[in-house]
Amino acid sequence: MTPKSTPEMTTEATLRTLGERVARLRLSRNMTQASLAQESGTSARSIKRLEAGENTSLDTLLRVLGVLGLGDRLLDSLPDPDVRPIERVKLGGRERRRASGTPDTPKATDWAWGEDSDP
Numbered sequence: 001m002t003p004k005s006t007p008e009m010t011t012e013a014t015l016r017t018l019g020e021r022v023a024r025l026r027l028s029r030n031m032t033q034a035s036l037a038q039e040s041g042t043s044a045r046s047i048k049r050l051e052a053g054e055n056t057s058l059d060t061l062l063r064v065l066g067v068l069g070l071g072d073r074l075l076d077s078l079p080d081p082d083v084r085p086i087e088r089v090k091l092g093g094r095e096r097r098r099a100s101g102t103p104d105t106p107k108a109t110d111w112a113w114g115e116d117s118d119p
Contacts, residue, residue, distance in 0.1 A: 016053030
């Protein structure tokens with residue numbers, strides 16, 4: 001069994017796990033790499049790269065997931081970004097348009113006009 005993706009998991013390990021799962025799903029549906037490539041409108045080389053855990057395009061992944069009947073599953077893995085009701089009240093019914101940053105963000109520089117002292 002492959003490990004579950006965690007924040008500590010490297011990008012390379014996540015790509016490998018994703019590729020292994022795609023390969024197992026393809027085989028469980030009795031499909032060849034060539035037939036998956038043809039049905040998804042991608043190249044066989046792209047399918048091989050995806051299953052090997054190599055870097056491929058998001059477009060390839062989405063097309064393959066669509067053919068495997070899992071096109072909506074990727075979106076299901078992301079939380080709904082709607083503003084929470086409490087936050088909406090604080091914002092007076094307006095939606096957030098940008099992030100404010102973290103309070104620990106250091107200033108670009110501590111220099112200010114008039115700090116130079118000439119002897």
